[in-house]
Amino acid sequence: xxxxxxxxxxxxxxxxxxxxxxxxxxxxxxxxxxxxxxxxxxxxxxxxxxxxxxxxxxxxxxxxxxxxxxxxxxxxxxxxxxxxxxxxxxxxxxxxxxxxxxxxxxxxxxxxxxxxxxxxxxxxxxxxxxxxxxxxxxxxxxxxxxxxxxxxxxxxxxxxxxxxxxxxxxxxxxxxxxxxxxxxxxxxxxxxxxxxxxxxxxxxxxxxxxxxxxxxxxxxxxxxxxxxxxxxxxxxxxxxxxxxxxxxxxxxxxxxxxxxxxxxxxxxxxxxxxxxxxxxxxxxxxxxxxxxxxxxxxxxxxxxxxxxxxxxxxxxxxxxxxxxxxxxxxxxxxxxxxxxxxxxxxxxxxxxxxxxxxxxxxxxxxxxxxxxxxxxxxxxxxxxxxxxxxxxxxxxxxxxxxxxxx
Numbered sequence: 505x506x507x508x509x510x511x512x513x514x515x516x517x518x519x520x521x522x523x524x525x526x527x528x529x530x531x532x533x534x535x536x537x538x539x540x541x542x543x544x545x546x547x548x549x550x551x552x553x554x555x556x557x558x559x560x561x562x563x564x565x566x567x568x569x570x571x572x573x574x575x576x577x578x579x580x581x582x583x584x585x586x587x588x589x590x591x592x593x594x595x596x597x598x599x600x601x602x603x604x605x606x607x608x609x610x611x612x613x614x615x616x617x618x619x620x621x622x623x624x625x626x627x628x629x630x631x632x633x634x635x636x637x638x639x640x641x642x643x644x645x646x647x648x649x650x651x652x653x654x655x656x657x658x659x660x661x662x663x664x665x666x667x668x669x670x671x672x673x674x675x676x677x678x679x680x681x682x683x684x685x686x687x688x689x690x691x692x693x694x695x696x697x698x699x700x701x702x703x704x705x706x707x708x709x710x711x712x713x714x715x716x717x718x719x720x721x722x723x724x725x726x727x728x729x730x731x732x733x734x735x736x737x738x739x740x741x742x743x744x745x746x747x748x749x750x751x752x753x754x755x756x757x758x759x760x761x762x763x764x765x766x767x768x769x770x771x772x773x774x775x776x777x778x779x780x781x782x783x784x785x786x787x788x789x790x791x792x793x794x795x796x797x798x799x800x801x802x803x804x805x806x807x808x809x810x811x812x813x814x815x816x817x818x819x820x821x822x823x824x825x826x827x828x829x830x831x832x833x834x835x836x837x838x839x840x841x842x843x844x845x846x847x848x849x850x851x852x853x854x855x856x857x858x859x860x861x862x863x864x865x866x867x868x869x870x871x872x873x874x875x876x877x878x879x880x881x882x883x884x885x886x887x888x889x890x891x892x893x894x895x896x897x898x899x900x901x902x903x904x905x906x907x908x909x910x
Contacts, residue, residue, distance in 0.1 A: 530563075531561075531563050531564060531565055531566040532564065532565050532566065532753075532756065532757070533566045533567075533568060534565060534566070534567050534568065534591035534592050534753065535568055535570065535575060535590045535591055535592070536554055536567045536568060536569050536570065536590075536591070536592040536593065537569075537570040537571075537572065537574060537575050537576065537581060537590055537592075537593040537594070538550040538551070538569070538570070538571055538572045538593070538594050539572050539578055539581060539593065539594045539595055539596060539745065540571070540572045540594075541571055541572045541573055541699070542571040542572075543699075544572075544698070544699075544716075544720065545719060545720050545723060546650070546652070546716060546720060546745075547571065547572070548776070548779065549649055549650040549651075549745075549772050549773075549775070549776035549779075550569075550594045550649075550650065550747075551569065552772050552775055552776070553594075553649045553650075553747060553768055553769065553772040554567050554569050556768040556771060556772060557764065557765065557768050560761075560764040560767070560768060561757075561761045561764060564757060564758055564760075564761045565757065565761060567592070575589075575590055576589065576590060576593075578599075579599065581593040581594075581595055581748065582595060582599070582600055582603070582642070582644070582748065585644055585748040585749065585750050586642050586643045586644055586750065587750075588750045588752060588753065590750075591749065591750050591753045592747060592748065592749045592750070592753075593747070593748050594649075594650065594745055594746065594747055594748070595646075595745060595746060595747075595748050596611060596745045597610035597611045597635075597744075597745070597746065598610070598611055598612065598678075598679055598680075601679075601680055603642070604638065604641075604824070604826055604827075605820050605823070605824050605826075605827050606638055606824060606826035606827040606829075606830050607638065608679065608680070608681065608820075609827065609830045609831060609834065610631075610635050610638075610648070610744070610746075610830070611740075611742070611743060611744040611745060612655070612679075612739075612740035612741065612742050612743045612744065613681075613741075613742070613813065613817070613834075614679070614681055614682050614685055614738055614739050614740070614741075614809065614813050615738050615741065615806075615809050615810045615813035615857060616741060616742065616813065616834070616857070617741065617742040617834065617854075618654060618741050618742050618853075618854040618855065619651055619652070619653060619654065619741075619742050619743075619744075619777055619781070620853040620854050621742060621837070621838070621841075621854050622648075622651065622742045622744050623651065623773060623774075623777065624837075625833075625834065625837050626648050626773075627770060628887065628888075628891060629833070629837045629884060629887070630833055630880070630883040630884040630887045631648075631830075631833065631834075631837075632648065632766075633883045633886075633887060634829065634830050634833055634880070634883060635648065635746075637883075638826060638830070639748070640751070643750070643751045643752070644748050644749065644750065644751060645748075645749040645750075645751050645754045646746050646747065646748055646749070647746055647747045647749070647765055647766065647768075647769035648744055648745070648746040648769060648773060649745070649746055649747055649768070649769040649772040649773050649776065650743075650744060650745040650746065650772070650773070650776050651742075651743065651744045651773050651776045651777040651780075652716070652717045652743045652776065652777065652780035652781075652784075653717050653777070653780050653781040653783075653784040654717075654736065654737045654740070654741040654742065654743070655714065655715075655716055655717060655737040655739065655740040655741070655743055656714065656715075656716065656717055656718050656721050656733065656735075656737050657714065657733060657734045657735040657736060657737040657738075658675060658712045658713065658714045658733075658734040659705065659712060659713050659714065659721065659726045659730040659732070659733060659734075660673075660711060660712035660713075660730055660731075660732045660733075660734055660799070661705075661711075661729075661730055661731050661732065662711070662732065663732050663734075663797070663799040664712065664732070664734045664799055664801070665799055665800065665801060665802050665805070666802050666804075666805060667689055667690060667802075667804065667805055667808065668690075670686075670689045670690040670691045670805070671690035671691070672690065672691070672692075673690070673691040673692070673711045673712055674691070674692050674694055674709075674710045674711045674712075675691050675692070675693060675694065675710060675711060675712040675713065675714070676693075676694050676695075676696055676701050676704060676710050676712070676713035676714060676715075677693035677694065677695070677714065677739065678695065678714075678739075678740075679739070679740075681813070681816045681820075682739045682740070683695070684812075684816060685739075685809055685812045685813065685816070686739075688808070688809075688812045689805060689808060689809065689812075694709075694710050696710075698715045698716070698724075701713040701714075701715050701724070701726075702724055702725055702726065702729065705726070705729050705730060706729045712734065713726075713730075714737070714739060714740075716743075717743075717780050717783065717784050717787075718783065718784045718786075718787035718788050718790075718791060719780065719783035719784065719786070719787040721787075721791075722787045722790055722791065727790070727791055727794040727795075727796055730796070731795070731796065731797060732796070732797050732798075732799045733791060733796050733797070733798055733799065734799045734800075734801065735798060735799070735800050735801065736800070736801065736806075738801070738806065738809050744773075746769075747765075747769065749765075807858065810857055810858050810859060811859065813857075814857075814859050814862075814863045817831055817863070817867070818863065818866050818867065818870070821867055821870045821871075822870055825874035825875070825876050826876075828867070828870045828871045828874045828876055829871060829874070829876035829877075829879070829880050830880075831867050831870075831871075832867045832868060832870070832871035832876070832877060832880055833880045833883075833884065835860070835863060835864045835867045835868075836864070836868075836880075836884070838856060838857065838860055838864075839860065839861075839864050841854075841856070842856045842860065
């Protein structure tokens with residue numbers, strides 16, 4: 505009887521350790537939905553990021569990729585991720601402007617950051633930490649990963665160069681502030697999905713439209729139905745998007761895998777920007793060869809747009825402490841870079857917007873009034889100390905490089 509009991513006990517122990525061992529190496533399976541449908545080339549960075557994470561995470565994580573709209577509608581991905589319906593999805597931050605206007609600062613402020621500005625601000629200037637803080641309030645961890653060249657501008661069948669030319673123009677536009685700015689120069693904004701722009705232009709429902717970078721616009725076929733290309737793309741000079749992750753799901757990963765998400769985001773952003781920047785040159789040439797004519801906006805139009813951009817930023821900062829904190833951080837970044845860019849011109853990579861000094865003073869005062877300036881400065885100081893010391897993750901170290909808001 506004792507021998508039989510001993511044998512049974514030994515078998516139970518062996519079964520326990522076999523099950524425990526198999527559980528230890530079993531990968532977590534996550535659903536991962538792109539914001540872009542399969543027909544739009546902007547999904548390339550989403551796939552790149554997913555493939556990279558799949559490779560780096562090894563046995564810790566297995567991603568199942570889905571094209572935009574496959575699991576949930578584009579406008580529902582934020583809540584779907586926050587509620588754990590989908591573990592991971594990509595997003596366009598300004599889509600959530602209705603939840604918190606501060607989201608609109610994380611991508612493509614009209615007449616604002618250029619692509620290199622966003623890249624440096626996110627990874628060296630405290631932008632990543634501020635975005636984590638904002639998304640963290642909604643139970644989401646966020647990694648910026650997608651970045652393109654400045655968007656193309658508007659496609660039209662009449663030239664647009666002056667303020668007078670904008671009057672009465674019905675234009676597909678995205679974004680609350682962009683729509684208001686278009687109205688300020690005499691036009692009217694029509695909201696529609698990117699996939700509807702071609703047909704709306706063809707039917708004359710709109711007079712002009714915009715969607716993305718030259719390569720994407722070419723694939724959409726705009727060269728077939730429009731004659732003029734209105735430049736520069738003031739409405740979205742720094743298009744950036746990111747990866748939403750349910751915080752509870754993210755917390756269930758190992759510290760090593762969590763760290764790899766940041767590294768994958770940085771690598772994907774560089775790949776994404778260089779891919780689309782190169783393509784912008786190549787496909788601009790295709791548009792010109794196809795007979796598209798450039799219609800460049802006059803300086804007084806750009807001056808008006810810059811003035812209005814600052815005005816809306818200051819107005820939104822007055823109303824929202826979260827917005828004020830991020831806007832102050834971005835203005836501080838531009839202020840810090842100003843003199844270097846002036847003395848290095850023309851061999852530099854971005855610009856100093858007109859009116860920066862005055863806007864910086866106003867945004868600083870607003871941040872102080874809201875009580876957020878000190879915390880924004882501390883985030884920047886901590887980032888710079890960490891980067892200067894090159895404190896990278898080591899096995900066994902708690903994951904703290906990317907602080908997530910409690």
